[in-house]
Amino acid sequence: MEGFEIMADAREVTTRRLRRLTAAVKAVGQAGTALGGVWTDGRKPVHVVLRSHLLQSTSGPGPLVRLVLPRGVALRFYLLAVFEAQCRLAVGGSWVNDRPLAGVGSWSDFIAIDGAYDTRSGTYMPETKQGRRGPADLRLRQIQSALKTLEELGPEQALVTMPRAGKGGRRLYGEFSLMKENGRGALQTPDIYTVPRNHWSAATITIPAEFFLNGWVQVLNSSEIATWLILRGLSQWARDTHATSGVYLYGRPRLEDFGLRRDAWEDGCQRLREFGLIRHARNAPLDSEPKGMDIVDVLAHGRRKQYEPYTWQVTDVGLAEDAVKVCTRELTLRQKLLDTRAAHRETLSP
Numbered sequence: 265m266e267g268f269e270i271m272a273d274a275r276e277v278t279t280r281r282l283r284r285l286t287a288a289v290k291a292v293g294q295a296g297t298a299l300g301g302v303w304t305d306g307r308k309p310v311h312v313v314l315r316s317h318l319l320q321s322t323s324g325p326g327p328l329v330r331l332v333l334p335r336g337v338a339l340r341f342y343l344l345a346v347f348e349a350q351c352r353l354a355v356g357g358s359w360v361n362d363r364p365l366a367g368v369g370s371w372s373d374f375i376a377i378d379g380a381y382d383t384r385s386g387t388y389m390p391e392t393k394q395g396r397r398g399p400a401d402l403r404l405r406q407i408q409s410a411l412k413t414l415e416e417l418g419p420e421q422a423l424v425t426m427p428r429a430g431k432g433g434r435r436l437y438g439e440f441s442l443m444k445e446n447g448r449g450a451l452q453t454p455d456i457y458t459v460p461r462n463h464w465s466a467a468t469i470t471i472p473a474e475f476f477l478n479g480w481v482q483v484l485n486s487s488e489i490a491t492w493l494i495l496r497g498l499s500q501w502a503r504d505t506h507a508t509s510g511v512y513l514y515g516r517p518r519l520e521d522f523g524l525r526r527d528a529w530e531d532g533c534q535r536l537r538e539f540g541l542i543r544h545a546r547n548a549p550l551d552s553e554p555k556g557m558d559i560v561d562v563l564a565h566g567r568r569k570q571y572e573p574y575t576w577q578v579t580d581v582g583l584a585e586d587a588v589k590v591c592t593r594e595l596t597l598r599q600k601l602l603d604t605r606a607a608h609r610e611t612l613s614p
């Protein structure tokens with residue numbers, strides 16, 4: 265029975281994700297256009313640089329693991345804010361927020377959501393005259409929720425701070441300040457975000473601009489983004505090993521260093537492989553990624569012992585593709601496979 269329940273859950277998750285992805289196609293395109301405008305009008309960074317403290321601190325996991333949430337856009341929003349800052353500011357430049365939360369040219373332009381879904385009718389709910397279910401209002405509420413989540417990470421790990429209206433009053437969301445990747449810090453003066461220099465060491469990791477411009481930041485869920493960032497960190501901190509034999513994480517380092525659960529890690533790796541953002545390790549150029557299942561995948565399954573982790577290589581070739589198209593294609597194939605397996609199991613059941 266357990267196998268049936270796991271498969272049924274996987275089918276439901278895939279169906280729901282495909283539905284949401286289909287509904288968000290237009291929104292992802294509009295957000296991509298807005299982000300592309302910021303990039304084109306700004307400094308056009310080839311890579312966005314992140315301080316590694318987002319993933320891992322000197323005492324254990326960084327703030328990243330606390331942003332692996334089933335709902336909300338907190339992790340996505342923080343990364344988008346960093347992207348926006350590095351399009352505006354040179355290395356060493358300090359954060360200044362001169363962008364409104366809503367309206368033309370606002371933070372809301374950067375977020376793609378699928379809208380309000382009615383489970384009874386199986387359709388997306390129409391906008392109301394008051395606009396409380398309209399896309400703009402929903403995006404604004406998502407951003408406010410993300411800012412609240414980022415601030416409530418703790419007095420030292422908060423990734424944003426917001427002033428209050430009066431003494432202990434409501435949050436002034438539009439006046440938020442971005443913090444560095446390790447959080448606000450322990451001092452009275454908050455550690456305001458500044459653009460880091462790429463150290464080509466364990467101090468930083470880089471994200472290609474295509475991750476933002478081609479929609480990947482919008483369509484990957486938080487556990488997939490976290491898994492991808494950790495793999496990018498491992499690949500850049502051990503470049504020679506990554507290029508020849510790949511990188512991996514055993515259970516204890518995964519939990520103690522990054523705080524990521526096994527199911528989130530393994531599911532994240534599997535989806536990222538399907539989407540073409542990572543591959544099973546091989547001694548071949550990182551820009552030579554075959555599509556779909558290939559002989560290396562078959563060999564990886566056959567040679568891997570039960571207690572051994574898969575070894576992975578990060579390949580940026582897939583980032584050049586349209587994220588919505590790739591994810592729709594791969595999730596549709598996954599759904600068909602799960603449906604076929606479910607039908608086969610039903611024929612075998614007594």
